[in-house]
Amino acid sequence: MGSIDLKVVFKKYGIKNTVQRQAVYNYLTDASAPITAEQIYMELTQSESDAMNLSTVYRILDLFTKKGLVLKSNLQADGKSTYEMNHMEHRHHLICVKCNSIVPIKGCPLEDYEKRLGESTNYQILEHHLEILGICPKCRK
Amino acid sequence: MGSIDLKVVFKKYGIKNTVQRQAVYNYLTDASAPITAEQIYMELTQSESDAMNLSTVYRILDLFTKKGLVLKSNLQADGKSTYEMNHMEHRHHLICVKCNSIVPIKGCPLEDYEKRLGESTNYQILEHHLEILGICPKCRK
DNA sequence: AACGCAAATGCAAATCAGTTGCATTTGCGT
DNA sequence: ACGCAAATGCAACTGATTTGCATTTGCGTT
Incomplete structure (x- = not known):
């Protein structure tokens, strides 16, 4: 889980290392199913230490998706987008x-x-x- | 195309017959691909005779979807829902x-x-x- | 053929997911 | 430790869809 590892991963993808990005990354890694931006935001915000803005979550998810780290899909019936780790x-x-x-x-x-x-x-x-x-x-x- | 036929179809599904519903139904029948509520609204509104409110279009599409007449999907990357006739x-x-x-x-x-x-x-x-x-x-x- | 009432529509305002502009903060190379 | 570009927070905005409420319409009844 080390933040040191993540720094390396991010660098490989040309992603600047920030606490928010690490939190989102770790949360996605632990998630067993595709989740919405809102869900990530809610969960992280509850654990005080990782609190962050919802728009930041969206921006990070967009970035990860563009970099190929994350997969976005729109299959949900309620119209919300979901995200999951791209296991390549x-x-x-x-x-x-x-x-x-x-x-x-x-x-x-x-x-x-x-x-x-x-x-x-x-x-x-x-x-x-x-x-x-x-x-x-x-x-x- | 006849409105007489439609009246019968609607009745079968427990749908009250209105001009707006006929217009939407006919438009969907002619459409060759899934379309958005907005598209239906624009098209119908152009042909004066079938002008109607956008929220009415949404309500009719919801109704048709609930009755199984129409299929709704959220596949679009841009977040818009699309509708098409349910060909079963x-x-x-x-x-x-x-x-x-x-x-x-x-x-x-x-x-x-x-x-x-x-x-x-x-x-x-x-x-x-x-x-x-x-x-x-x-x-x- | 008009009557009455529940259901449907129009309209405007509200909501919800997602985005954006801008001031402030942070990470990272030097 | 320094400085600047990039990232974040915040609040306001957008665009799609929904909703409350007053008005209108369809349809069974008289």
Whole structure:
């Protein structure tokens, strides 16, 4: 968890080191699911030491997203954007609708499909977001 | 197109018949891609005869969505919601990151995959959300 | 064919997520 | 330790969507 490590990580990405950025980074690292800017703000603000302004949270999330450290998505039904760490390897998750547990899925079912889709539509396909919802073995009982 | 037909359709869904609702319904029926409330409002307001208030458009879209007549989604990166007729079939969309246009994709690449995934993980798969981002032919130039 | 009332609409004001301008503070290279 | 560009805090703003309330409209009833 050391702040020394983070300084190095940030430098690699050309991101200036600040306490606020470390707090957001650490919070995102610990988060097991995509979260909203508001959630991050609320949580951090509760732990006094990491209090910061909401607009700063937005600015940091935008920065991290631009630098490729974080993934932003708009899939939420309520229209709020969510953010999560970019684990670099393209990944999808299986979400249990009962217990909300999230499990990463091995492999991506869309690799070939994307190629074909790009050819048939003449779009330059850049990326995709996929989440699969279901009920996990434990909750099925 | 007939308003007589629509009256019947509405009644089937328990929707009271009004000129505004007919106008929105007809406009959505003719639209080939998901559109925003604003777009519907602008278009209808231009054709004098169908002029109506923006909040009415929102209310009608909410109603249609609740009744299952229309699908709402928040895929747009710019935060606007889009609406389209519910053709009852499971659908995904291709979103242009430059112009934000949205095009429905024929077929779902995940049908078989879901079945296999369910077997291998022992999850009961319920549904999935997928958005594919790219650059459309027009914007590629 | 007019009547009455609940539901729908118009309008303006409110709300909510996210953004921006600007004064102040902080990190980092020298 | 110094100085300046970049980051933050704060408050005001934006743009999409929602809401309260007065007015209007659709539709079953007489």
